[in-house]
Amino acid sequence: MERAVNSRGCAGESILKDKALLRKMLEGIMIARKFEEKVVELFSKGFIHGTTHLGIGEEATGIGTTMALSRGDYMLCTHRGHAPAIGKGCDINGMMAEMLGRESGVCRGRGGSMHIADFSRGILGANGIVGANAPLACGAAMTISLKGIPDRISAVFFGDGASNQGAVHEAMNFAASRGLPVMFCLVNNAYGMSTSIKKAVKETDLTKRAAAYGMKSFECDGNDVLAVYGTAREARRHVLENGPCLLVEHTYRTSGHSKSDGNLYRTKEEIAGWEAANPIARFSSFLLERRLFTRDEIDAIDRSAAAVIEAAAEYALAAPCPRAEEAMDGVFA
Amino acid sequence: MPEREITYANAVRDAMSEEMRRDPDVYFMGEDIGVYRGAFGVSAGMIEEFGPGRVIETPISETAFMGAAAGSAVTGMRPIVELMFSDFMAVCYDQIINQAAKMRYMFGGIARVPMVIRAAAGGGTGAAAQHSQSLEQMYCHVPGLKVVVPSTPYDAKGLLKSAIRDDNCVVFLEQKLLYGTKGVVPDEEYLIPLGLADVKREGADLSVITYGRTVQMSLAVADRLAEEGHSIEVLDLRTLSPLDCGAIVNSVKKTKKAVIVHEAVKFGGFGGEIAAVIADSEAFYSLAAPIKRVGALYCPIPCSPILEKTVLPGESRIEEAIREIL
Numbered sequence: 001m002e003r004a005v006n007s008r009g010c011a012g013e014s015i016l017k018d019k020a021l022l023r024k025m026l027e028g029i030m031i032a033r034k035f036e037e038k039v040v041e042l043f044s045k046g047f048i049h050g051t052t053h054l055g056i057g058e059e060a061t062g063i064g065t066t067m068a069l070s071r072g073d074y075m076l077c078t079h080r081g082h083a084p085a086i087g088k089g090c091d092i093n094g095m096m097a098e099m100l101g102r103e104s105g106v107c108r109g110r111g112g113s114m115h116i117a118d119f120s121r122g123i124l125g126a127n128g129i130v131g132a133n134a135p136l137a138c139g140a141a142m143t144i145s146l147k148g149i150p151d152r153i154s155a156v157f158f159g160d161g162a163s164n165q166g167a168v169h170e171a172m173n174f175a176a177s178r179g180l181p182v183m184f185c186l187v188n189n190a191y192g193m194s195t196s197i198k199k200a201v202k203e204t205d206l207t208k209r210a211a212a213y214g215m216k217s218f219e220c221d222g223n224d225v226l227a228v229y230g231t232a233r234e235a236r237r238h239v240l241e242n243g244p245c246l247l248v249e250h251t252y253r254t255s256g257h258s259k260s261d262g263n264l265y266r267t268k269e270e271i272a273g274w275e276a277a278n279p280i281a282r283f284s285s286f287l288l289e290r291r292l293f294t295r296d297e298i299d300a301i302d303r304s305a306a307a308v309i310e311a312a313a314e315y316a317l318a319a320p321c322p323r324a325e326e327a328m329d330g331v332f333a
Numbered sequence: 334m335p336e337r338e339i340t341y342a343n344a345v346r347d348a349m350s351e352e353m354r355r356d357p358d359v360y361f362m363g364e365d366i367g368v369y370r371g372a373f374g375v376s377a378g379m380i381e382e383f384g385p386g387r388v389i390e391t392p393i394s395e396t397a398f399m400g401a402a403a404g405s406a407v408t409g410m411r412p413i414v415e416l417m418f419s420d421f422m423a424v425c426y427d428q429i430i431n432q433a434a435k436m437r438y439m440f441g442g443i444a445r446v447p448m449v450i451r452a453a454a455g456g457g458t459g460a461a462a463q464h465s466q467s468l469e470q471m472y473c474h475v476p477g478l479k480v481v482v483p484s485t486p487y488d489a490k491g492l493l494k495s496a497i498r499d500d501n502c503v504v505f506l507e508q509k510l511l512y513g514t515k516g517v518v519p520d521e522e523y524l525i526p527l528g529l530a531d532v533k534r535e536g537a538d539l540s541v542i543t544y545g546r547t548v549q550m551s552l553a554v555a556d557r558l559a560e561e562g563h564s565i566e567v568l569d570l571r572t573l574s575p576l577d578c579g580a581i582v583n584s585v586k587k588t589k590k591a592v593i594v595h596e597a598v599k600f601g602g603f604g605g606e607i608a609a610v611i612a613d614s615e616a617f618y619s620l621a622a623p624i625k626r627v628g629a630l631y632c633p634i635p636c637s638p639i640l641e642k643t644v645l646p647g648e649s650r651i652e653e654a655i656r657e658i659l
Contacts, residue, residue: 074408105441107441108441109441110439110440110442111439111440111441115439117439117441117443117444119440119444124404124408124444125440125444127432128431129427129431129432132400132427132428132432135396135398135400135401135404136400136401136403136432137404138400138401138404139400139401139402139403139404139405139407139408139410140404140405140407140408141404142401142404142405143404143405143408143410144408146360146386146405147410154404166396167396167400167428170392170394170397171396171400171401173392173394174391174392174394174401177392329442330437330438330441330442331438331476331477332437332479332500332501333499333500333501
């Protein structure tokens with residue numbers, strides 16, 4: 001099967017003329033980063049109950065991919081789903097309130113970090129079961145095809161770890177056999193929790209999975225937000241015209257898997273190397289090198305992103321808690 | 334009122350077809366449900382009427398199509414999924430338990446998951462351990478799922494139509510040995526609300542509380558005991574979740590004795606919940622005898638007829654339990 005590789009900058013030179021778009025991209029990855037940093041802070045202060053899975057270092061995959069989607073497109077993300085939800089337009093205040101289990105959270109405090117959803121923006125939920133969202137994405141794609149909805153796709157995120165789940169394989173075959181408009185977005189961060197991809201699979205080139213199901217695969221540098229955006233846009237067009245495809249985005253999670261991670265499975269040097277190549281630093285230097293933005297402009301975007309997160313934290317901390325007597329609301333429609 | 338006699342299988346088919354004619358968002362999905370007509374012949378004529386766009390045949394891929402049903406339900410469709418054997422739910426348990434059942438609550442009460450999972454349940458066919466189970470209690474335990482087990486063609490049709498119109502995930506467990514049984518259904522449309530039990534036979538001396546295939550067995554036993562002058566009430570629960578607790582309590586308050594019967598394994602079975610409903614209510618003070626339970630032995634279902642008959646409950650075991658406390 002055909003395989004398209006898109007490395008840095010291949011989003012096309014025309015994108016570089018769209019300063020508003022570039023700004024939105026930079027702001028998106030900055031907000032995603034600061035959102036998670038704030039979550040860590042609120043955790044350490046005891047405001048967050050439960051667990052959370054950070055994707056620090058992976059922001060370009062979540063933001064770049066979802067920015068290539070339309071508002072009506074469906075999107076299903078993983079337990080590490082903050083950045084895709086932010087990129088798909090989820091209300092930041094509502095997300096932060098959800099982290100704190102508040103009534104005005106996007107899931108009224110019932111879901112927490114692992115289940116962010118906003119159906120009004122096509123965000124059909126982050127999922128706590130690894131790989132289980134892929135069959136659901138096929139269903140959303142069935143709705144598109146049964147109702148004949150034009151210019152809409154269903155995009156599903158999963159990791160290299162999830163790529164070995166039966167649900168993902170079944171979903172890829174199901175989508176391909178029915179020609180469903182599904183974009184399978186495989187975020188390869190090289191680890192399934194602590195298990196290196198080298199231990200989990202014999203063939204580490206996961207794009208080859210697509211061929212088994214008769215799908216085209218796309219591949220990009222997942223730490224380059226422009227490459228992610230450009231490749232995802234191309235993949236989306238492919239889905240609309242030809243049916244499902246697999247998009248593999250290579251990145252690295254510099255944060256731990258969750259609160260419990262002591263980073264015993266990788267070296268400090270490995271993490272430091274990827275920290276230096278993190279998507280915010282890379283995109284900022286690219287914008288400076290190409291003289292698309294000045295240092296002052298980038299700093300201003302950084303400050304505005306910080307202000308968004310500070311406001312969200314303030315909103316969440318002041319938000320009301322759910323009422324105990326409403327604990328059973330919403331079990332049934 | 335004009336009526337006709339149809340089989341349980343045709344009642345299920347008619348319910349699906351009527352709802353698909355009524356509502357373009359309803360579609361039907363499963364394995365070999367087209368020209369093959371499904372493993373039990375339930376969907377005869379449906380692919381011809383509705384075409385492959387709405388009678389969707391899937392690969393042997395239960396996780397994929399169960400998840401796809403849930404994903405399409407939350408985005409506006411109303412899928413009916415046929416799972417060939419209810420035992421296969423174990424193959425796609427995650428999509429039912431962690432996805433379909435949870436999506437509404439977990440996402441803050443916004444999502445609707447209007448889907449029906451139809452599955453053929455129960456033994457007596459010699460199909461052995463992986464094609465004969467009654468697993469309803471596993472679904473009753475999961476908040477977010479409704480569970481229906483119809484015992485007659487009339488109930489099957491009326492309950493399935495309600496299940497299809499329900500905005501939640503409904504597990505609809507058809508009794509494979511009842512598919513060929515016949516019953517009268519009215520020609521005009523009717524619905525049976527979920528969550529309402531039905532007194533299949535009124536009685537004054539003892540209540541048999543049951544559902545599914547053992548309803549018919551219990552009625553046969555009650556008929557025989559009537560010849561001896563015993564008046565046995567048979568209460569068919571029809572829906573296990575939500576459970577009609579009021580009907581159970583009222584029946585036991587009246588008769589003062591209860592025998593609970595189901596085909597599922599007795600240990601850990603839904604009968605324990607029914608017994609607890611009685612023990613936990615004012616009916617407890619009316620009890621004149623211990624509550625008895627009849628169910629399958631704690632054993633996988635065997636193939637050999639003599640063994641299968643031993644493991645599954647039959648009329649003699651029901652009669653024995655009744656006589657013990659009459």
